[in-house]
Amino acid sequence: MSDRAVAWLRELGAQDLAHPGGTLLAHLERVREQLASWGARPALQRAGLCHAFYGTDGFPAALLPLDRRAGLAEVIGDEAEAIVYLYAACDRAASYPTFACEEAVFRDRFTGRVHSPAMELRRDFAELSAANELDLARVDPALRQAWGGELLALFGRFRGLLSEPAWRECQAVLGG
Template structure:
């Protein structure tokens, strides 16, 4: 159970965890253990950064539709309404934005307020608002930092690129997220 002091509504978090288990997240291998363990750590990292409840729930559920970097989906995007019924429309829209990102096409210009966001599911583009861009950047940082913390080879291989990305996105990150990025990606590995 997600601890109540994280600020995430316990009933929504509990329902999300139940759906994750029903979809087999606890059995899917992922760096650092299982996908479920990773999702919980991302949620908890967002809680430490004092993210709002919808973003924390999105962190817990960010891999439901797979991602550009993790293709295994727990639910097809045709079942978005089912996830929204569990975690709420706002959190689900963050999950979709995160999962739909064509990273290669989107990342280079993401910091620009007028830059298009490329949807890998539809092939279309749109320009997300400021809050959506901040949510995307914060969730991206929480996700990547979890991997970098647990896997020295990942940090060695991808750390410089991730630090460059999050430096470009600095204006979109909370102070807590930025400090964590610097601590994990810019400091020498322990």
């Protein structure tokens, strides 16, 4: 499945889109590798590889319109696509403050819908967020300098949602 996803990313030009540390494709592959190193299940790794398909609140360039979600699900599986959608749909300003709370308030930036995602989806979101931000912090020292403390505080609030390897990596990369 991952090979098909990489082939599709190439067809859509991810290897030509500039992104910190090189290209969007290189970033997506590093995020997948980071998740794998933490022992993430295959569906979460595939979501990491494809997390920017619909754009995100922090990276608006979408590779695929939302009306083609079924196509992405066919390539990476329904579970992985649901994680990709949640990640892309997150209105960070509205969702981050309560995301780790029992009754999380999640605002979908595409639909405006407010809901509380299932705990497993929130764990996946937190783990993917950590892998994404840690990659950016590693490849861009200026970003790490400017935002490292804020990111460490965010992941400290997400602590109950993160795996132990992800939390240790957050501390190692952002704490120094």
